[in-house]
Amino acid sequence: MAQPRQQPDDHLKERTTCPYCGVGCGVKARLEQGRMVDVEGDSDHPANFGRLCVKGSALAETLGDHGRLLEPRVDGRPVDWEVALSETASRLQAIRAEHGDTAVAGYLSGQLLTEDYYVANKLFKGFLGTPHLDTNSRLCMASAVAAYKRSFGTDAVPCNYEDLEEAELVVLVGSNLAWNHPVLFQRLRVAKARNPLMRVVVIDPRVTDSCELADLYLGIRPGSDARLFNGLLTWMADRGRLDPVYLQRHTNGFDETLAAAREAVSDIESLAADCDVDAERLETFYYWFSSQLHVVTLYSQGINQSTSGTDKCQSIINCHLAGGKIGLPGAGPFSITGQPNAMGGREVGGLANQLAAHMDYDSPGAIDRVTRFWSTPELTPTLPEAPGYKAVELFEAIERGEIRALWIMATNPLVSLPDANRVRAAIERCPLVIVSECMTDTALVEMADIVLPASGWSEKDGTVTNSERRISRQRGMLPPPGEARHDWWIISEVARRLGFGEAFDYSHPYQIFTEHAQLSGFENDAEHQRRLFNISALAELDRAAYDALSPIQWPVTAKAPLGTARLFEDGRFITADGRARLWPVQPRGPEQSLCNDYPLRLNSGRIRDQWHTMTRTGRSARLMNHRTEPFVEVHEEDAREHGLVDRGLARIVSATGEMRARVRVSPAQRRGELFVPIHWTDRFSGAALSGSLFRGLTDPLSGQPESKHGAVRITSLPITWEASLVLDHQLDAQLGAAVRDDSSYWTRIPLEQGVCWQMAGEPRAEQRDWREWLAKMLPVPAGPLADDPSAERLRAAGIEEGRLRWWLMVGPVTELPGLGWIGQRLGDAISGQPLTDEQRRRVLAACNDGTAHQGPIVCSCHQIGRASIVGAIRQGDDSIEALGARLACGTQCGSCIPELKSLLEEEKSHANAAIGDTTQALAV
Structure with a gap:
């Protein structure tokens, strides 16, 4: 396998992978005297080719021992590892003995490495015999997974990042790519500059920074996505824009799918009214999509986080299959992942409805196959017979007392799950709570009976899989501080004390990875029902080859030893008859209904410079400067109606909780709708948990919660x-x-x-x-x-x-x-x-001589504030390039470029208005 070419100073740097979003950027880290002093993008990594967003660029600033968990704790007391591991094993065993195997559960995270995930899944499902192991990936990707499996027969993203550059049309739906996956947004920007014929369509209730690249923006009514794509399917059919050859040769279910779409769609004007968009603009989108073969539809949480998320994903896939826009360069339905290893977790069975290696409970022979593979001369696992509880169900079972032991790893459900107050109450009543965590200052750690200090990024050693199925090494460069240990080691040591040591005899993560690779190829052929996930060509790696592993996309087999860039190019799918399935979709609105008490629709999401619960990004001062406080974005007329003022304080109240936040009056918001960020916890702000505002309603198939469609009211927070x-x-x-x-x-x-x-x-x-x-x-x-x-x-x-x-x-x-x-x-x-x-x-x-107040920071890389940028524009710097030359803003990661463009447009508008006023005065 080809190794990356060496740069002159590469002997001073370590190659690894960024721990943030699912783009999976390659990073080169420079170490001096046992400290990481700098990071930069890896120009040889095919995910980013040297680009990094501001979060990735600040990784070195997030390290250090301060705030880290440095020793195990049992019942609030510091203990050594022997006591902690023995207590963990004995208490788990006591609960199993009294209440049965299914009284034990685990809750994992897309922040874990694949090797950690694999060992956890093996212990819980294989040897503890409980199906109740789920992951926070349920909150972001489960609906996309369910739709892929329903259509393709497997959880497989068909596209890669190059497809964004090969496409003639890129559709962003429910995805603020500019903020949530900035490196891909920069790749798209460059591709669009190189190809003047490329068009970009943004479909989103909010006007986001991603609209900076949009040739067409559709600000749809929240929840109307499936109706819009059903309309696209019928428009294609009515105007002869289908691919009848592809449909006939490679798909099933088209007729009933089209019939269902026709039931839900009448004429274009009525459809546009239902979606609350202009009919002409809607038809323009339909024409563009239908006229191009090379179309990529990129979708994320705005689609997935819904009680009908699977159907929304399905409606997108239906249109791609109907038009034959899949399996080609620059074409396909592309679900973009939220976490660095959400896909790796799914590969090893991290979801409650999976076994391992993309085998499910209902796959013929799968339980027996995994049992035989995990068996040792003295140990035979006892796998569950049916799937376990999905995330929201899992905590409801804890609330009922059905689950009595919970082991949480690398995530904080107190913050990320909906109905957060109810989740807290459930955890408080759970008899045994075990937490594996890096950081000490979290409410979850305070609630745990047993706390196990885990290693973090720059210390962990293993692999992650990004959104395009690319496996990359996340290398351990620094020793874990204090008594912190790797998650796979902690799990294996507990397994040994439970009597399963023979099956968990690992001394290095490469042994776990090669076992995982072997399982992916075990009885993976036509006779035993072929599985697309297969990395068996990596099953014989020794430690040196594992350490040197270059980024590679699965499947990786004897026939494709260098990996596979794009799936389904031959039109063959992983279904019984090899055909993809179109699936009828009946659009449904949000289940969290508006009413007199809660008349406003609430949306939630990430912001540009923060990540999840800020345990990492909150350690970097410059990452806090773009948005320093929890906020709520509100339309100007809604602000006036509800007595709010810009930069004032507000209370947002729902049937399940309350949030307090700074008001940001924004033209980006539709009337009657609010937006809040997901990141702030009780460590950073009081009453700022966005999760407390959403009910725990889920998609019936995927189990993914509806975290985009809350029902709330808002009032001014009275302060003196x-x-x-x-x-x-x-x-x-x-x-x-x-x-x-x-x-x-x-x-x-x-x-x-x-x-x-x-x-x-x-x-x-x-x-x-x-x-x-x-x-x-x-x-x-x-x-x-x-x-x-x-x-x-x-x-x-x-x-x-x-x-x-x-x-x-x-x-x-x-x-x-x-x-x-x-x-x-x-x-x-x-x-x-x-x-x-x-x-x-x-x-x-609070400033030095001559230092003017910059206002809110726009460019986090160079700490350039809004006031400085506006001042430069008014002095004649009327382009991104001119601002970069004067202030350096926009010249590093590029994440601030959309905001710079907005400021340029805003100042241009003000200047034109001033000229108009002057002209009118002169005329008078």
Whole structure:
């Protein structure tokens, strides 16, 4: 297998894979004296060819021992590994003995490596005998998987990233590619520049940054996706735009599928009204899709996270099959994965309805096959006979007392699952909760009976599989801190103490990987029902070959030893008759209905610079600067109707919970709809769990929850004061809890040398006396002060032995200066005491001489704020290139380019309006 070419300084760098989204970018990390000092994109990795988004570029900033779990705990007490492992095994065994095997469950994560996943699945399903092992991938990819299996007979993404560059039409539906998969968005941008004939269509209720590349935007009504694609199918049929040869040779089910689509679709005007889009624009999309053979439809959580997500995915697949737009360069239905190893987890059976190696419980002979493969001379596994509980069902079973032991690995269901308050209550009543985790400061760790410290990125050693089926090595470059251990090792050691050591006798992850590869090829032929997932050509790797493994796409077999770039090129599928199946779809709206009490539709999603629950990205100060607080985006007219103001505070309330967030009035929102981010936890903000606002309703086939269609109301949060308190790390550790408890609203914003607490609230008695509060709360007395009592504004700072320890501003958040300068000054010497007038002014202003407030950060790579960019535009920098030349914004990862373009358009619009006003005045 060809190895990547070496760069001149490659001997100083390690190649690995990014731990964030499913793009699976290659990373080169530079190490010095046992520390990672820098990362850059791997120019030889075929997923990214050297590109990295801002999160990937900041990976080195997220490392360090601070905040890490460094030793095991049992019942809140630090213990050694022998005690922790023995207690884990004995307590699991006691629950099995009293309540049966199915009283035990596991909940895994797409953050685990394939080797970790494989060993966990083998232990739970093979040797503990419980089917109740599921993963947080259920929350993002399960509907796409179910639709692929229904149509193709297997969970297989047919496309690759090159198809985005080969396509004549790319359709983004339910995917904000610019923010959630920025490197693919940059590849698409380059491809579009090279091919002037390429068109991009964005279908999304929100106007997102992805619209920057759009030739056509359809701002559809939430939940109407299946109706839109059913309409496309009937439009193609009525205008002779089908591929009858492909349908006849390679598919089944077209007639009944078309008949079902016709029942749900009348004329184009009625359909457009149902979807709430312009009829002419809708028909333009239909014409473009029907006229091109090389069409890629890229879809993600906006499609999947629905109680009818499988059918929405199916409606897209139906159109591709009907037009023969699959198995070709630049063509296919492409589900883009949310996590770095969501696909690897599915390969080894991480979902509750799978066994292993893409074998399911209902696959003929699968249970017997896996049993025989996992058997040893002295041990025979006892696999369950039927699938287990899917994620939401799993926690409902815990709530009922049916499941009494839960082992959670590398995820936090308190944050990510819907109906978060109910999930918390379920975990609290579970008799045995085991948590394998990297970080110490989470509510889940506090609730665990047994805590097992796990290794993290840069320490873990294994493989991940990205969205295009490409297996890459995530290499361990640094030793785990303290007593942290790899997940596969922890699981294997528990298995040994349960009496299963012979089946878990691993000393290195390559042994796990090759066993996984062997199982993928075991009885995998026409006689035993062929399975598409097959990496048997990698089953004989030794440790050196495994360590040197280059990125490769499965299947990897004797016939395809270099991997397989694209699937179904011959029109043969993994069904009994080798034909793909079109499936009738009856569109259904969201199950979370709007009503008088909850009249607004709530959408949730990721933001550009954060990842999941921020346990990693929250450690990088610059990643916190783009969006520093939890927020809710609302249309201007809705804001006016509900008494909200831009940058004010709001309460969002549903039948299941409440969230408090900063208001962002945005023209990107449709009337009657809100958007909130998913990332903030109780570690970073009070009452900011978006998951608490959604009911635990799921797709009946995939089990994926409906996290895009909440029903809520919104009101202004009544406050009488706002304040920003900057603390160095030592003071934060001492006072953080008291600051949090003293506020109706709080958000904790990491800075370079400390944190900023953004606070707001109502006084419990009379108006707060801030001087008294400072004297009571802060051990370092106030130094310089500047206040205006009549306006209830104050600025103060605490300096100890010439060093800045804290800084306070009381007043509206709209007056808050950029926190970068003051965050860097924490702990620095501020010169002698007493301060000069100039030093006092600089500290209270939180900026150096001549340093203007930048406003919100737009370019995270170079920390360039909105005010600086607007200023440059007004000085004549009227292009992305000119802004990059002056400020460097947009010149590194490119994630901020859509926002830069929006600012250029906004300033151009303002300038034109001003010219119009002047012209009108002159005419008068």
